[in-house]
Amino acid sequence: MSLTNASPADAAKSAKSASHLLATLPTSARNNALTAIHAALSQSKDEILAANAQDLALAGKAAENGELSLSIVSRLDLGKKGKWEDMLKGILDVRDLDDPVGKVTLRTRLDDGLDLERVSCPIGVLLIIFEARPEVIANIASLAIKSGNAAILKGGKESTESFIAISKVISAALESTEVPNNAIQLVTTRDVIPQLLDLDQYIDLVIPRGSNELVRYIKSSTKIPVLGHADGLCSIYLEHSVSQEVAVRVIVDSKTSYPAACNSVETLLVEEAALEKLLPPVAQALLENGVSLRCDASSKTALTAKLPAHSSAILQDAEATDFDTEHLSLVLAIKTVSSLTEAVSHINTHGSHHTDVILTSSAPLAEQFMSSVDSAGVFWNASTRMADGMRYGFGTEVGISTNKIHARGPVGLEGLMIYKYKVRGAGHITMEYGEGEGQKPFKHEKLAL
Structure with a gap:
């Protein structure tokens, strides 16, 4: 993970490049990175909670002045009973899940010597925009790395010290692994969300975590697909x-x-x-x-x-x-x-x-x-x-989706995957197949997975 104040375009471009490498890393390399992140965060608990306390103090004053809701202050507290432990447990839970990358979900023999496979693969580059919830950094980093996706994170100013402390620890941990640091980036530059939402050539999915106002704003401000929910009614x-x-x-x-x-x-x-x-x-x-x-x-x-x-x-x-x-x-x-x-x-x-x-x-x-x-x-x-990814056995989640396409409910590893079709042939061409004279039909024989 890198803390970056690069321009939004440069950050997204480097994340795209990193996603191509991350998607090809073996399971062991991605799992080793999660082990390293877990160990580093465990050892840095005191300094991270101290940073979180600074954020909480400022947020408490803002709430007293009516500038911040009490619900955001509550979500900001990383020391709340069980939250730190759940965050760390979620990293290991994700690590120990089956690798979602490269799973064959369909296999069909189109003709002799011509086989089709549908294989799971990462989405690419995720943009996560969130308010409060400092544990989101560890959750997203774990799920992104395990699923082979790069991620760009942009947090709210109310959690700045917490985000920076967690990001520095994760970044240092990744230095000893095969996962490129640019695969997980925390953008620290202020007021860049509109620019990030314009980068559909690099960013493949936006995941908002925050108030319904934030979610509605994002859904109305980008051509990039958005996964999430506005309200929890x-x-x-x-x-x-x-x-x-x-x-x-x-x-x-x-x-x-x-x-x-x-x-x-x-x-x-x-x-x-x-x-x-x-x-x-x-x-x-x-x-x-x-x-x-x-x-x-x-x-x-x-x-x-x-x-x-x-x-x-x-x-x-x-x-x-x-x-x-x-x-x-x-x-x-x-x-x-x-x-x-x-x-x-x-x-x-x-x-x-x-x-x-x-x-x-x-x-x-x-x-x-x-x-x-x-x-x-x-x-x-x-x-x-x-209704929670950890409780469902997903390890953790990037959020809960009320979308009617792709992923719905708590979104874990499976919700961060798409698929590609692989065809293996031997010079097969479409003109050989059809109903005309000299043409032949496809076999479409279902094969075992």
């Missing part, structure tokens, strides 16, 4: 047959384990039949965990009748905008629905196609929900927070 449908224990566990975890995450639940859809029995204990548990509840009329009436007076007094009235808002905080909107059909309709209309959950004891209802909801992740009796 996740919903849970609470159906009356689920057990109270499951309902409380899943909903509390979905909202409180990391409220600033894109896979945190934002809307709770409650079946009318669940209002009196299930919603009150769920609401009580949420309130005890500091969650503000914004209720529609039916849910507020049910809770006011069942909760202690001091609890029901702090319930808030939901506004229409609450069901279209990614709060990224300890705020949950509650809406009453009559049926699964109404719940699905609400999710498909108001959700962001990220991750949505049904809580029920009915397998047929669960399967209907998961088939009907148009989201990258559809879960039955499991927390929305399970």
